[in-house]
Amino acid sequence: MVSPLVFxxxxxxxxxxxxxxxxxxxxxxxxxKSDERIRSHGYPAESHEVIxxxxxxxxxxxxxxxxxxxxxxxxxxxxxxxxxxxSNSDCFLTSGPDNSLAYLLADAGYDVWLGNARxxxxxxxxxxxxxxxxxxxxxxxxxxxxxxVAAMIDYILEETDFPKVHYAGHSQGTTVYLVLLSERxxxxxxxxTGHLLAPCAFFEHGTSFVFNALGxxxxxxxxxxxxxxxxxxxxxxxxxxxxxxxxxxxxxxSICKNAFVMFANGGYENANASSMLVLIETHPAGxxxxxxxxxxQLWESHEFRQYDWGTKKNIEIxxxxxxxxxxxxxxxxxxxxxxxxxxxxxxxxxxxxxxxxFTHLTEDHRVPVQSFNHLDFIIAKNMKELINDPIIERINxxxxx
Numbered sequence: 001m002v003s004p005l006v007f008x009x010x011x012x013x014x015x016x017x018x019x020x021x022x023x024x025x026x027x028x029x030x031x032x033k034s035d036e037r038i039r040s041h042g043y044p045a046e047s048h049e050v051i052x053x054x055x056x057x058x059x060x061x062x063x064x065x066x067x068x069x070x071x072x073x074x075x076x077x078x079x080x081x082x083x084x085x086x087s088n089s090d091c092f093l094t095s096g097p098d099n100s101l102a103y104l105l106a107d108a109g110y111d112v113w114l115g116n117a118r119x120x121x122x123x124x125x126x127x128x129x130x131x132x133x134x135x136x137x138x139x140x141x142x143x144x145x146x147x148x149v150a151a152m153i154d155y156i157l158e159e160t161d162f163p164k165v166h167y168a169g170h171s172q173g174t175t176v177y178l179v180l181l182s183e184r185x186x187x188x189x190x191x192x193t194g195h196l197l198a199p200c201a202f203f204e205h206g207t208s209f210v211f212n213a214l215g216x217x218x219x220x221x222x223x224x225x226x227x228x229x230x231x232x233x234x235x236x237x238x239x240x241x242x243x244x245x246x247x248x249x250x251x252x253x254s255i256c257k258n259a260f261v262m263f264a265n266g267g268y269e270n271a272n273a274s275s276m277l278v279l280i281e282t283h284p285a286g287x288x289x290x291x292x293x294x295x296x297q298l299w300e301s302h303e304f305r306q307y308d309w310g311t312k313k314n315i316e317i318x319x320x321x322x323x324x325x326x327x328x329x330x331x332x333x334x335x336x337x338x339x340x341x342x343x344x345x346x347x348x349x350x351x352x353x354x355x356x357x358f359t360h361l362t363e364d365h366r367v368p369v370q371s372f373n374h375l376d377f378i379i380a381k382n383m384k385e386l387i388n389d390p391i392i393e394r395i396n397x398x399x400x401x
Contacts (some may be wrong), residue, residue: 084171
């Protein structure tokens with residue numbers, strides 16, 4: 001009975017959060033938004049709206065230059081940072097100017113853009129569909145990759161007048177990169193370098209309890225749970241829940257760490273507690289239930305492929321009984337992978353599978369610290385030295401700096 005209970009808990013949280021969110025419009029005015037957070041550290045910040053081909057209104061935040069360098073009149077190559085599941089642009093800002101990737105890139109002379117996928121707190125509108133309609137939530141990370149990220153890249157290149165953009169994504173931010181470049185290979189020519197933090201495509205060896213608890217229930221199409229949960233919002237931002245967790249974090253660091261342990265892994269000796277506190281302010285940020293279901297399908301199938309709607313609907317949509325696999329051989333952009341041993345979601349054995357299928361991967365970097373886990377890529381005390389500095393070094397090398 002453990003799995004159904006855990007499952008019920010998660011989706012009860014989602015339901016309660018949705019009711020509270022609808023009443024307060026997620027109280028977005030009560031939180032410190034990404035652009036406000038950026039300005040609080042002295043950096044210039046901009047907010048841009050990107051409209052996708054299917055009507056979703058996405059918010060891109062921008063650090064156009066560094067106030068430390070005063071390089072606003074220089075030509076600055078653009079970099080797009082893309083968040084993971086349940087996350088948003090704040091994940092690349094939570095550790096402040098001395099450690100977070102967004103600020104470090106700006107200080108290295110780059111034009112930094114922070115993406116927000118459809119459905120999170122910064123991208124909750126569609127000019128054609130109501131937020132309260134199930135049609136609004138009829139998407140998963142396939143659409144985020146093939147439509148949202150493509151639209152962001154095109155917008156950035158037009159705004160900056162550069163032919164290519166550097167890209168760095170965490171978790172789902174890596175999945176959507178793989179989806180885009182395999183499904184729309186023409187976008188390979190628009191990527192200068194790609195950097196995949198905690199790359200997620202295969203999940204056969206995932207050790208997170210989420211897989212064992214929820215995978216058997218929703219990992220195979222056709223069950224009652226799929227019918228109930230498809231095309232709904234999953235774990236939306238809820239100010240009440242966030243305030244409770246925030247207060248718990250102030251009372252006890254262990255409470256704060258356990259708030260994240262559900263989805264990532266234990267062993268938080270690398271985590272920066274103050275970064276966790278900042279992260280909780282705007283996380284979880286909301287997503288479609290289809291995104292989570294799709295990941296659980298990959299765990300069940302051991303394949304990296306499109307959403308499984310069941311045999312009948314698969315034939316209607318794909319022309320075959322099983323969903324097509326993503327062809328990683330079509331990804332030719334210069335891509336670097338950064339993974340860790342203690343990642344319960346996208347662990348080393350599954351990264352091995354990804355690397356074996358990724359025929360044009362430029363570099364497979366494994367973090368040498370054994371305790372480094374899935375969330376450490378965005379909140380660790382030592383992420384600057386282990387992750388962010390190497391990313392900037394490789395981008396600089398590409399740019400001839």
